Amino acid sequence: MKMTIIVPTDFSLNARYAAEYACELANAKDYSIHLLHCYTSASVLDDDDPEPVEPTLKADELIQELKDELMDLFPNLSITLECSRSLIVEKLTELSHNNDYGIIIMGASGESQHKSVYYGSTTLAVASKSEIPVLVIPNEPTKATAKQIALLTNFKPEELDTLKAYMKWIGEVDSLTLIHVFKDGQKQQNVEDTLNTWSFNIREMSSIGEVHSIAEQIHAEDDNLDTVPEVVYNVISKVNPDMILVTPSRKTFFERLFKPSVSKAIALELSKPAFFEKV
Template sequence: MKKNILLPVDFSAHSNNAVNYAVDLALEKGYSLHLYHNYTSASAVFEEENGRNEANSSTFKADILIKNLAESIKLKHPSVELTTQCERGMITETLPELATPNRFDFVIMGTKGITNDDSQLIGSTTYVISKKAKIPVLAIPTEATFTPIDKVGLLSNFKEEEVQTVQDFVNIIGKDFELKLMHVHYDHSSENRIEDKLEVWKYKIKKYIGVTNIAIEVDSIQGDIEDLDTVPEVINEMIHEEKIKILLVTRSRKSFFERVFTRSVAKALFSHPLVPIFFTKA
């Protein structure tokens, strides 16, 4: 069965970049797209200079914008299957209700959105949605472009849920990539022991999922253990050096972020990601 991508949009440049990424991925994999928008004060009405009286119209500005966006995608890529939807409500409430496994396979959305004070900010809600959604969320940084996904990083803290994260990703993308098991720690003396544990993790992933091209990357935090700002810096450095295309993160109470480095680290990494981040909720 063809996989279906839920793609929230707010018509900003950041959102449009996520749309471009999603379209390219859909073209490569043969997936369908569902463009979704929640009306905001900015998208529900037309500018005064357009001379339209929206009080007497059932068509909102967003209805026109999403129709134009869909038509522009179809014009460039006639083979892409897509649908559109606009509705009222807060995106942090409506999107998780819509994003269910019986309707969609995963969500793609930008890590930033419109910055108007009176609009809903996709940038400030993507993190929340990644926690609430019942399906995986692929968050796209502002300057990210779709390239062949040949190298993927998994942030690991040796939790069983991480194996399911890899499985969820494989279900969407396939197995044709190199997987880097990435672990950040504070205790320099324990690096050999950590690498041994990651070797066990490699075996589990190979046995139960079938991903065979797996490597290990371990790094340590420099400085005081309380200096949590260094954690995302180390992770981003690993991403850069290893040329990671997508970072896999497991969202659960026992996850790498929630238990070891607290929510603040997840938010810090998420606010300035170098690559798309694939969130799952185990």
């Protein structure tokens, strides 16, 4: 049976970026697309039309227009449509239990681009409840080519499951960078020895090419130094991967990367796709 990607949309530009990414991936992998819009009256009103518009009719019109535009770009794709009067998190959680779907691909946020990526959005809620992987696309045009992968590691067996899920749904990994951040009290050499052993275990996976590792120490007692999330974000920025893999146990930590720091009042931005393994 052909795998189907769920692509939620609120008809924003950010959602369009995710839809085009999903279609490019589906076109390359022979997948199908299921476009989903969960609406309220406010989400489908036409500001240019002074007359009231029936929400279902307006949503049906907009999602059909989106399908037509995507079919112009990817004429060989199979695209189905669904408009649902429901909450997006609840609907996606429900669909994720259906064996007809393999992965959700969605934008990092909706219309508001001036917040931290996940702060105030539904993206992390979806990733936290979905029974299938969730791939989050940055709020910018992004090509569906990802060969250089980064993985936050704590030396857990579930990290192997996340890698296998990524390679099953998305593609092979040419280069993998393992990122581990540790605090004072741990010896650098011991950490590096553990990281090297873990890198060797992952290297045994037949479809993975090069495996690199980075260990960064945090000095927790000095408030003037970077926090753990900031260090991780800085390392990811230097590695500049095509994709970031997030295991189920790291979802809460990953969310903290994109919320303001109390001490430094920063809000980081997602600039690379992030693949969240199922719960």
